[in-house]
Amino acid sequence: MTLLEAAHDLVVINSVSRNEKEIADFVEQRLRLAGHLSVTRIGDNVVASSTGSRMKRVLIAGHLDTVPGNPERVELTSERLIGLGACDMKGSLAVMLAQAQESDQRRVETSWIFYAREEISRAESGLLEIAAARPDLLRGDVAIVAEPTGGTIEAGCQGSMRVKIEVSGARAHTARPWTGVNAIHRLGQILEVVSRYEPLSVMVDGLEFQEQLQAVLVEGGVASNVVPDYSSVTLNYRVAPGRDEDEATNHLTEMLQSVLHEGDVVTVLDWAPPAQPHLANEEISRLLPLVALPARAKVGWTDVATFAQLGIPAVNFGAGDPLLAHRSDEYVTESELADFDRTLRDYLN
Ligand SMILES: [Zn+2]
Numbered sequence: 001m002t003l004l005e006a007a008h009d010l011v012v013i014n015s016v017s018r019n020e021k022e023i024a025d026f027v028e029q030r031l032r033l034a035g036h037l038s039v040t041r042i043g044d045n046v047v048a049s050s051t052g053s054r055m056k057r058v059l060i061a062g063h064l065d066t067v068p069g070n071p072e073r074v075e076l077t078s079e080r081l082i083g084l085g086a087c088d089m090k091g092s093l094a095v096m097l098a099q100a101q102e103s104d105q106r107r108v109e110t111s112w113i114f115y116a117r118e119e120i121s122r123a124e125s126g127l128l129e130i131a132a133a134r135p136d137l138l139r140g141d142v143a144i145v146a147e148p149t150g151g152t153i154e155a156g157c158q159g160s161m162r163v164k165i166e167v168s169g170a171r172a173h174t175a176r177p178w179t180g181v182n183a184i185h186r187l188g189q190i191l192e193v194v195s196r197y198e199p200l201s202v203m204v205d206g207l208e209f210q211e212q213l214q215a216v217l218v219e220g221g222v223a224s225n226v227v228p229d230y231s232s233v234t235l236n237y238r239v240a241p242g243r244d245e246d247e248a249t250n251h252l253t254e255m256l257q258s259v260l261h262e263g264d265v266v267t268v269l270d271w272a273p274p275a276q277p278h279l280a281n282e283e284i285s286r287l288l289p290l291v292a293l294p295a296r297a298k299v300g301w302t303d304v305a306t307f308a309q310l311g312i313p314a315v316n317f318g319a320g321d322p323l324l325a326h327r328s329d330e331y332v333t334e335s336e337l338a339d340f341d342r343t344l345r346d347y348l349n
Contacts (some may be wrong), residue, residue: 065119148320159274
């Protein structure tokens with residue numbers, strides 16, 4: 001069976017987030033056939049760990065779920081597989097599943113982590129479910145998160161903050177607006193600042209991370225003859241490694257200082273921390289020269305940050321073009337899978 005055919009077996013199982021039972025059953029069943037692995041099922045997550053006594057342990061992690069899409073549209077040729085989740089990230093899962101089952105003659109111990117609900121809110125993440133139930137299963141010296149990276153190393157990740165700004169005003173009749181303060185007009189001033197935001201470049205470990213700020217939701221209005229006393233805007237702020245939640249919040253309020261008034265309320269709705277690139281880590285620097293392309297900064301948030309929070313340096317490294325992830329025509333190619341398979345094997349051996 002080719003890697004593409006193995007990936008096809010996973011793509012034909014519908015596993016939109018919160019619907020991972022069937023694919024978890026499939027993966028668990030395969031892993032249990034390999035005698036050298038200790039396999040643990042927690043909800044719809046499966047962890048298979050080698051049980052030898054080598055000094056180091058490498059964690060290789062991938063999510064089982066996909067974003068919503070049309071699971072019926074699957075097309076397999078000898079060169080590529082088109083289908084929901086082919087790129088993000090069932091191609092890499094197929095490589096992980098195949099290597100996990102191979103008899104274990106490696107340089108390091110390995111733990112293969114297949115987890116549920118990565119594509120939805122972080123609070124529901126299967127990786128956090130494993131961390132809560134069996135933190136021992138996530139112990140290791142380094143982690144590879146096999147998200148699609150085009151076969152290169154995407155180091156670290158951006159942090160992501162959602163902030164709601166509630167804008168105050170004073171209600172009045174629209175015929176006599178001078179007796180009030182229009183909170184929607186004030187929102188315009190805030191949006192003006194946000195839309196003029198210039199992405200900030202931050203160099204970390206020689207890699208360039210870009211910060212981004214976007215308005216993602218607005219609310220407001222009372223009635224068509226009322227000057228509104230309330231409006232709100234929700235911002236998504238993507239920050240470079242190194243900023244913590246307080247620093248990110250302070251930076252944002254400073255940026256908006258000139259347009260915020262007393263009575264306005266700034267609330268952090270959620271915060272996912274960034275992760276450092278860790279390029280100097282011994283295990284990560286062993287992986288770097290095996291990859292043809294130079295490492296680059298990860299654009300976006302991934303579970304490398306979850307591993308970082310657990311004290312485990314991690315990188316993003318997997319098959320598939322990251323620009324195809326979440327697209328309706330996503331695909332992965334046989335040569336992408338072969339490259340990922342070879343590099344991962346060289347690294348672990
Ligand atoms: Zn993904």
